[in-house]
Amino acid sequence: MSPAITAVGAYAPRFRISAEAFREAWGQFQASGISEKAVPAADEDALTMAYEAGRRALEAADLEGEGVDWLAFASSRPPLAEEDLSARLRAMLAVPRTATDHVFTGSTRAGTRALWAGMDALEAARAERVLVVAADAPRGEPDDGVDHAAGAGAAAFVLERDGPATITDRAEYGAPYPGTRFRESGRETTEGLGVTGYDRAAFTETIGGAVAGLEADPDPDAAAIQAPDGKLPYRAAGAAGVSTDAIQASATVHDLGDLGAASVPVTLARALADGHRSVLAVSHGSGAGADALVVERSDEVSASVDLEVGDSLSYAEYLRQRGVITSGPPAGGGAYVSLPSWKRSLPQRYRLEAGRCPDCGSLAFPPEGACPDCGSLTEYESTPLSRTGTLEAATTISQGGAPPEFAPLQSRAGDYAAVIVAFGAANGDGVARVPAMGTDAAPEAFGAGAPVEATIRRLYTQEGVTRYGFKVRPVSE
């Protein structure tokens, strides 16, 4: 039995910065073969991008999270070094508590390691439907090649035992190459010693080794090769036994940058969405090791892979969005929302769960306290809201006017819209009104009456703990 990919989703943040902007700022650009790259917004990180890609994959598969029984989250740079973030991702995507979940990290190979483990689970009949999400946003020091290359993106795959894109072959290879790419404990940034020949040897040996381990010589239409920059994958063409045309066919590095652990997954997702029949996917991980996967497509794969939208940033705006040139949160206190209080509200913040009054049928958000309509104090029935709604009231919170929790975000991302949205019940019966912050568009885009959709973003960080929750963005009509 060979597991198959039944649906894919991919996501890239809306911001782009060009190589030219780096050249203007630094006099040079150290990431060859990259013309522009994706930049995560101030309220995005690997976890929120994983949510975006995961949601897209589920929608492509016409599934709800409850249909998944095995979940993986992969990132070389998860927002926390220690904490099982798959638990948060599971809650955001409404994957059942009984599902198995895993976090994969530690190298840029984590995305394919997660696919590998998901395949194992299916083959061992320990899972029926697997969701693998790889998301990454590497960072380097502002003046180095890692940062110049560092992009952002995420891909998610629904895997089942049968489907339109079978993973027919796989092999792995590991060899110690210390110092090729690493991130020290407690450091925000990834680095490499830049020993050119040594780095290249690590790259080609592991990729060649993994491909050599495949049962058959691959002859793919498209090759998704790990891309720390826009040049290295082509240097590994010989080792991988593929043409540079096959690498170029669906490459993401040139316009999205180095996607770290999501590099091969996003490229694979694009290749499948592009309709390629045969794809060779080969990752390379810091350390070093590689995974090679052969995907043969016999039928169309449901895909939600839109990586094109982009708003250009100047280099100064880039530094602002990254928080490089902003101060931290303000001191003070008052009206602090404790973590236990926050935790109680997660079904609302992650999944927009409202409550229906069993006595009069009206909706309450949040679902607590007396019914807003009839005053009944009975227990609400949990009722999910539709993730699309209509703006009823809006304002723009201008610079310096944000509540203290949001001061760091505002200083990074600028003015934002604060709105009230009417969301209908998912089953169409009733409306609940919810306050929300706007994201992904300028505040002017949030006019009353405009349709919006909810997504999950970073809200604020307090005491080292980032609170994630829904925000809204305009929906193009």
Added chain:
Amino acid sequence: MREAYLVGAGQSSYGAFPEESYRSLFRTAFEATAESVPKGLEPDEIDEAVVGTLGVGGRQLGLSGPAVTEHVGLHGVPCTRVENACAASGYAVRQAVQAVRSGMADVVLAGGFEVMSDTSADATKYWLGVSGETEWERLSGTTFSGTYAQMASVHMREYGTTREQLSRVAVKNHANGAKNPHAQLGFECSLEDAESAPVVADPLTLYHCCPTSDGAACALIASEDVVSEYTDDPIRVAGVGAGSDRVGLFQREDYASIPASQRAAEAAYEMAGVGPDDVDFAEVHDCFSIAELLAYEDLGFCERGEAGELVESGYTELEGDLPVNTSGGLKSKGHPIGATGAGQVVEAFKQLSGTAGDRQVEGASRGLTHNVGGSGGAAVVHVFERAGAADSSTGVDA
């Protein structure tokens, strides 16, 4: 039930006073109150005290009521702190009236204070945040200015209210505040000043927002049994009304009004047996200029949607038919949260006792105060009238 009377009221100046403490500010207000009582007041005649405050420079004190009453020598007098955000001392006055009417006390001191200028701008924002809906509204990035801006945007959309009309509230209140020696921002502002000021939360500019303030204010309420010991020209507390609501704007049915104000006004008018046409002046809660426009409608000074035109017409100017915020309002006089409601009563007392100086409303015999907590989670309205003025009322229903 017994009648209750307003026999004195006084306040400190509002502003930033680094040399003053919350206690010294309260002392200033207390002494001004005692001096305002026509026949004088001996502290030992006070049976009870009710004090409104949110906090002291961002600190919360457990016994902030007794802390100020002991400071002015009211040892042993029962003192309660009430807290309803910006409506704290409006509610303190209401509690004083209740105590007098119930017969539990004959002379009650109602007051409030706040110190807001001694914390950093960041810490002040934390502190102000406690008065809103915290878990959802504030954590969706909204401040008070943002919430009122949302109300303004809806009012503008539904009724065609303009930003210029919002600015006219500021222009009017600054004109009045310039005549008030206690005002924090006692200078005039032009329409252009208000229009060109930086935007705080669209559509509200800096001039559409009140300042943060230090200050204290007190009012003395006496029963019908003892009122003649204090004055020969008593001011009756004709009507009291209060209402509360969902704390978050998003939880209310209507974003372009403050239902708690409507409930409070309805109750106060009914008790007083008068209607909005029967008041000669009003002190209304104008923490943001849209709040004053909403108050016109919620208090029945005009129909829904007509507040913008009302302010534009000059109806609510000092020389107009119904002068509103003769003190300068929160906008110009200042908004020391806990003192605000009592401070409005101070202006009502001055107007009704004919001591309002340059801003005196001629022939004022009945006035209204309107104090809102948060963005409308609580509201309280009082109708005061000079004894004998009841005869001139038309008894129109609210």
